[in-house]
Amino acid sequence: MTVKTFFYGLSASFAIPWLIMVAIPYGSMSSMPNVEYDENKDEKTGTFQPLHSGRLGIGSMIYAQEGCTMCHSQLTRPTYAGNDVFRDGQGGFKADPERGDTRRITNYMDFDGEDMANIGETRIGPDLGNFGSRVSSKTVEENAVLAKELGVDVSELGDNAFNGELYVYQHLFDPRKFIVNAKKSNCPKNPRFFEKKKIYGQGAVDAVFEKDGYQYVPNDRGRAIASYLLNLKRDGDVPVSMIYNKAKLLKPAPAPKKEEKPKEGAEEAK
Amino acid sequence: MSTEVNSPFLEDTKLRADVDRSLRHPVMFFFTSGAAWLAVSLVLGIITSIKTHAPGFLDCTSFFNTGLTMQAHMSTLIYGWGAQAAFGVIIWLMARLSRQESKRSGIILVAGHIWNAAMTYGVIKILMGEGSGIAWLYFPTEVTAVLIGLYFFIGTWSVIAFRVRRGGHIYISQWYILASLFWFPWVLLTGFLFCQIYLGEGHPMMITATSAWFRSALLLLFFTPVAIASAYYIAPKVTGRPVYSYNLAIFGFWALAIVGPWVGMQRLMGAPIPSFMPYLSAGAAILLLIPAIAVAINILRTAKGSSSAMAHSPSLRFTVAGAVGLLLMAGIGALISLPSVMKYTQFSTVQYGYELTAILGFFSMCMYGAIYFIVPRVTNREWISVGLIRQHFWLSIYGVLAIALIYTITGGFMHGDIIERPGEVAATAYSRLYPYAISLTTGFIFLLISTFFFCVHLLLMWLRLGRRSSHPTLLVRHPHGSPHGPEGDLDKLAELDSNLSAN
Numbered sequence: 151m152t153v154k155t156f157f158y159g160l161s162a163s164f165a166i167p168w169l170i171m172v173a174i175p176y177g178s179m180s181s182m183p184n185v186e187y188d189e190n191k192d193e194k195t196g197t198f199q200p201l202h203s204g205r206l207g208i209g210s211m212i213y214a215q216e217g218c219t220m221c222h223s224q225l226t227r228p229t230y231a232g233n234d235v236f237r238d239g240q241g242g243f244k245a246d247p248e249r250g251d252t253r254r255i256t257n258y259m260d261f262d263g264e265d266m267a268n269i270g271e272t273r274i275g276p277d278l279g280n281f282g283s284r285v286s287s288k289t290v291e292e293n294a295v296l297a298k299e300l301g302v303d304v305s306e307l308g309d310n311a312f313n314g315e316l317y318v319y320q321h322l323f324d325p326r327k328f329i330v331n332a333k334k335s336n337c338p339k340n341p342r343f344f345e346k347k348k349i350y351g352q353g354a355v356d357a358v359f360e361k362d363g364y365q366y367v368p369n370d371r372g373r374a375i376a377s378y379l380l381n382l383k384r385d386g387d388v389p390v391s392m393i394y395n396k397a398k399l400l401k402p403a404p405a406p407k408k409e410e411k412p413k414e415g416a417e418e419a420k
Numbered sequence: 421m422s423t424e425v426n427s428p429f430l431e432d433t434k435l436r437a438d439v440d441r442s443l444r445h446p447v448m449f450f451f452t453s454g455a456a457w458l459a460v461s462l463v464l465g466i467i468t469s470i471k472t473h474a475p476g477f478l479d480c481t482s483f484f485n486t487g488l489t490m491q492a493h494m495s496t497l498i499y500g501w502g503a504q505a506a507f508g509v510i511i512w513l514m515a516r517l518s519r520q521e522s523k524r525s526g527i528i529l530v531a532g533h534i535w536n537a538a539m540t541y542g543v544i545k546i547l548m549g550e551g552s553g554i555a556w557l558y559f560p561t562e563v564t565a566v567l568i569g570l571y572f573f574i575g576t577w578s579v580i581a582f583r584v585r586r587g588g589h590i591y592i593s594q595w596y597i598l599a600s601l602f603w604f605p606w607v608l609l610t611g612f613l614f615c616q617i618y619l620g621e622g623h624p625m626m627i628t629a630t631s632a633w634f635r636s637a638l639l640l641l642f643f644t645p646v647a648i649a650s651a652y653y654i655a656p657k658v659t660g661r662p663v664y665s666y667n668l669a670i671f672g673f674w675a676l677a678i679v680g681p682w683v684g685m686q687r688l689m690g691a692p693i694p695s696f697m698p699y700l701s702a703g704a705a706i707l708l709l710i711p712a713i714a715v716a717i718n719i720l721r722t723a724k725g726s727s728s729a730m731a732h733s734p735s736l737r738f739t740v741a742g743a744v745g746l747l748l749m750a751g752i753g754a755l756i757s758l759p760s761v762m763k764y765t766q767f768s769t770v771q772y773g774y775e776l777t778a779i780l781g782f783f784s785m786c787m788y789g790a791i792y793f794i795v796p797r798v799t800n801r802e803w804i805s806v807g808l809i810r811q812h813f814w815l816s817i818y819g820v821l822a823i824a825l826i827y828t829i830t831g832g833f834m835h836g837d838i839i840e841r842p843g844e845v846a847a848t849a850y851s852r853l854y855p856y857a858i859s860l861t862t863g864f865i866f867l868l869i870s871t872f873f874f875c876v877h878l879l880l881m882w883l884r885l886g887r888r889s890s891h892p893t894l895l896v897r898h899p900h901g902s903p904h905g906p907e908g909d910l911d912k913l914a915e916l917d918s919n920l921s922a923n
Contacts, residue, residue, distance in 0.1 A: 151670065153590075160599055160677060164606065164641075167681035171701070172630055175694055176614055179623035214553025217487015223767050227690030232763040234690075236842040258692035261624035266554065266615075269628055269691055273767040273839045274472065274853065276846040326475065334847045336475035342482035342549065371549075 182258060191390040198259075198389045202381070206263035209378020212371055214268055216340070223270030224279040224382070226256045239284050240277045242385030247290070252283075252385040257392050260384045275337060282383040285314040316356060318376045319344075319368050323358040343372030435519055436797075442521040443512050444798045446528040448882040450508030451791050453536050455875040457500025458784075460543075462868040464493035469864060472857040483547050491558040492546045497779060498556060498638070499567065500539055504532070505787040506646040507574050510597050512794050513653055514578040517594050518585035524577045531573035538566040554615045554627070556635035561616045568608055575601050592669040596649035599677065603641035610634060629685055629693050636684030636701075639778055640708070644676065647746075647786035648715050651739045654789050655722040658736040659729050664721035672714030679707045683753075687771065689762045705757035712750030719743040732894040734809045738789035741817065745782030748824055752777055756832075764840050769853065770832025773860075777828055780867065781820040788816070788874075795878065796893075801886025803893035808877050815870035822863030831856025 185198040213219070226234040226241035235241040235253050242252030256279060261267040270277075292312035297304045304311075320328035323344055325337040344358065344366040357365035368376065468489045470477045478484040515522055522528070542559035545551055551558045559567070579601055582594065611634035615627055622630075656663050663669055682704035685697040723730060723740050730736055752774050756765040765771065792809065796802050803809060831853065838849045880886065887893070 151590075151595075156595065156598070157602075159674070160602055163674075163677045164603065164681050168606075168610070171682060171685060171697060172610060172614065172633055175697065176622050176626045176630060179626045179693070180621060182623065211553065212549070215549050215551055216485065217491050217553070219553070219555075220487045220490045225691055227763075227766075231690030232766070233840055233842050238842075255690075256692055258623065258625055260692075264624045265620045266627040266631075267624040267691070269688065270767065271555070271771065272769055272835075273846070274769070274850060334850065336472060336486075336850055338471065338475065338482070338485040338487070339479050340482055340485065 179258070185259075185389050185392060187389050188391060198392075200259045200262065200388075202263050204381030205374045205377040206381065207265065208374045209376075209381075210264035210266070210268060212375045213378060214266065216375070218278075219268050219270045221270075221272060221274035221337070222276065222278045223273050224256070224267070224277065224384075225269040226254070226277070226279055226384070228255050234277070237277075239287070240280060242280060242283065243287065246287075249386060252387075254385060254388055254393065256384060257388060275335075278379065278382055279384045280382060282380045283385050285317065285380060286383070288312070288317070289314045315376060315380060316358070318379055319356060319358045319372065322368075322372060322376065323366060328358070340372070341366075343368055343375065345369045432519075435521075436516065437800075438521050439515050439519065440512075440798045440800070442523070442525055443515055446522070446525050446532060447508045447512050447794060447798050448878070449529055449532050450504040450511075451795065452875065452878045452882055453532070454501045454504035454508065455871060455878055457496045457504065457536075457539070459868060459871045459875055461493050461496035461501060462864050462871060464489045464496060466861055466864045466868065468493055469857055469861040473854050473861070482549070488547050488549060491551055491553075492543050494556065494775075495546060495551075495558045496539070496543060499542075499559075500536075502643055502779060502783060503567075504535070505784075505791070506600070506643065507532070509646055509650050509787060509790045509794070510575065510601065511578050512798065513593055513649060513790075514581050514597050517591050517653075518581045519587060520581040520584060522577060522581070528574050528577065531570045535567065535570050535574075538563050538570070552616055552619075554611075554619075555631045556638060557611050557615055557631060561612075564608075564612050564616055568605065568612060571605060571608070575604070591652070592663065592666065592673065593649040593653045595670075595673055596645040596652065599673070600642050600645040600649070603637070603645070607634060607637040607641055610637075625688075625691060625693050629688050629691075629697065632687045633684035633701075635775075637681060639775070640676070640680040640683060643779065643783045644680070644746075647742060647783045648672075648676075650786045650790040651715070651719045651742055654735050654739045654786075654793055655719050657793070658733045658739075659723055659726040661722060661726070664718050668714050668718050672711045672718065675711035675714060676708075679704050679711065683708065686757045686762065687766065689759070689766055699759070702757040702759055702762065706754040709750050709754050712746050716743045716747045734803075734813060734893075735789045735793040737813055738785050738792065738816075741813075742782055742785035742789060745777070745785050745820070749774070749778040749782045752824070752828060764833060764836030767839060768832045768836030769856070770828055770836060773823060773828025773832050777820070777824040780816075781824050785816065785820075788812070791878070795881050796886065799881050799884055799886060801881060801884055801888060804877065804880055804886050806893050808873050809893065812870045812874045812877075815866045819863040819866035819870070822859050822866065826859040827856050827863065831859065 187194050187196055187198060189195050229235060235255060238244055241254055241256075243249075244251055244253060246252045256269075260279070289312050293304045293307055296310060296312065297307055300307070300310070321337070322340045324339045325335040345368075346364050347354070347357075347367055349357075349360065349363055349365050353360065353365050354367045357367045359366045467478060467484055468486055471479075471484075471486045471489070482488070511522065511528065539559075542551070542563035545560050545563070546558050551560055552564075557564060578597065582598060611631065614622060614630045615634065619627060652663060652669065683701050685693070685701035686705055687698075689698040689702070691698070720740065720743055723736060726736070730740065752770070755761060756770050756774060792803070834856065835849060835853050838844050838852045
């Protein structure tokens with residue numbers, strides 16, 4: 151083997167997979183086409199426009215920088231790759247009171263607005279791809295229970311209503327202190343997301359902890375990651391062309407009646 | 421007459437001594453600072469591991485949060501220990517095999533210092549939550565840029581040494597080193613450009629996919645070839661026998677070169693990327709068994725029959741352990757990449773365990789073998805304590821076995837099984853993981869103890885406090901005196917040199 155043949159062989163053996171696995175997909179996926187609804191299958195027309203809100207860009211970056219990906223995934227895989235869609239609350243809910251069966255696999259539009267897809271390293275903690283949906287669901291559940299206890303309508307709960315955002319802040323501040331049934335959580339405390347401020351008047355509404363005339367309120371970094379987490383809602387309707395197992399999901403289960411018993415909540419919401 | 425016969429041999433001996441002397445400080449710097457970073461990495465690994473089974477540990481500050489210490493732990497393991505140990509072996513091995521003294525040792529040494537300074541800054545930034553968050557590229561962008569730049573100041577001289585090499589034959593170790601010198605910048609630049617510089621330009625999913633490819637490529641196309649180059653040098657040198665099969669060595673090389681760059685994307689099985697990518701990678705990960713078996717057979721067959729060398733030589737012992745580690749790495753890699761198994765392993769701790777097995781069980785073992793061979797030559801002193809070498813070997817073996825067999829294989833699959841059950845909640849998976857997390861902590865503690873004394877041993881050797889003897893430090897005392905004859909003194913070599921000059 152001469153040096154010349156060595157380098158030709160080395161260049162070819164590296165460049166071909168580099169092009170096929172990295173460079174070409176990187177370029178081609180950087181501008182993905184819009185997905186159109188099919189009138190026959192979707193019973194509507196137009197372009198599918200997934201809704202994203204919240205501070206996704208900066209929130210996603212903080213999420214990655216803090217290493218949340220080490221324990222939390224954000225991927226609902228197709229059935230050939232795992233049982234994710236069968237875990238209630240991960241890819242959506244089997245029987246959402248409002249929307250029926252919202253379960254689906256993760257698609258390439260779910261990470262719009264983020265610099266990178268935080269699909270995660272391990273599942274030492276729960277999958278967070280639909281964390282926002284689970285908090286919304288928990289909010290509805292908690293308010294329903296509270297309203298029943300107080301004998302009032304949910305709309306009359308006022309300040310007593312469950313605050314999903316505060317729930318997230320408390321989890322970030324100290325998951326083993328505030329969150330009921332989370333004593334076994336091995337999620338770390340994140341004091342750097344909060345700042346200690348002297349209490350003036352009634353104090354801040356989003357303070358997570360008060361002690362000796364001071365309270366801990368979320369800083370910009372804490373607000374950004376909470377906004378990101380609360381907006382992780384990757385469930386619901388997508389065009390049929392994006393559904394992996396069309397045979398099963400073409401006919402979604404009808405939405406249950408309003409008076410039906412509420413579904414079981416998400417795992418960390420318990 | 422005698423002088424005529426021995427002159428070429430003596431000239432070569434003098435040349436090798438000159439090569440060793442020229443590289444003493446850069447090589448010792450890379451080895452010693454690498455070992456120090458390995459100790460730091462293991463401390464961070466222990467903190468991370470303890471927090472898995474005792475979450476309240478060190479939680480008074482965010483500085484040691486699991487996600488942060490994990491990133492710092494892997495960064496120090498890869499760029500602190502791995503890269504620096506590899507640099508030390510590359511520059512020495514290439515200079516020795518090319519019979520070229522280093523004329524740019526000062527530049528390499530300065531680059532090494534800046535490398536360590538940049539790493540220190542990067543680790544602090546990671547722990548402050550200001551890293552990049554991208555797998556195996558956790559340092560901020562500016563640190564990665566500096567490391568890439570420094571690589572050219574460190575690696576270029578080895579390419580030049582090869583270009584102006586003496587002698588016609590090119591050894592298999594040289595092919596591997598050349599390939600690693602070629603792959604490393606390409607892989608690192610790909611990760612740097614696609615995942616850090618153009619972050620936000622590409623599709624978020626492809627950023628993640630590229631980083632998955634990057635970490636695999638760094639492992640298989642940099643750490644692996646350097647470790648194999650070292651093994652192909654040490655095994656024949658210590659046993660005094662040629663490599664078992666040169667054709668098998670060439671075959672193993674090309675099998676790695678052809679299969680290695682396809683691996684990595686299997687970690688994105690089921691993710692919204694073109695579906696051929698994870699499947700191709702999974703197939704390639706299984707095919708990696710071919711080069712691994714070829715290399716391991718070659719190394720083990722070369723060492724076979726030299727039981728006395730195995731018993732005596734720490735270099736050979738570590739190298740053979742590294743060859744077994746290569747088989748273990750490829751075996752675990754193939755097993756967890758089977759599409760039917762991926763659903764259990766994709767998000768279980770087995771992936772982290774696989775990387776630890778690869779770096780600590782295969783790469784590090786080969787590097788230890790090389791270091792125990794190289795250091796006495798560049799310092800012109802023999803290792804001080806056979807006891808320290810022996811404890812280093814056995815504690816490393818115990819540590820790697822605890823990590824590879826208990827944490828990775830058993831724990832990884834137990835964890836994978838529970839997270840794949842839809843009805844189970846995260847707390848159950850955490851409970852299932854608990855005993856295996858303790859085994860990881862135990863493995864790390866074994867490794868930390870051995871690394872601490874290894875680091876001290878290296879430092880003393882760099883200070884030239886080693887034994888002034890012509891006898892190597894062997895693990896087993898020979899019952900009938902030393903196999904190298906009566907005890908000699910290194911000063912005789914100096915006399916030999918002066919005689920040669922006079923002649």
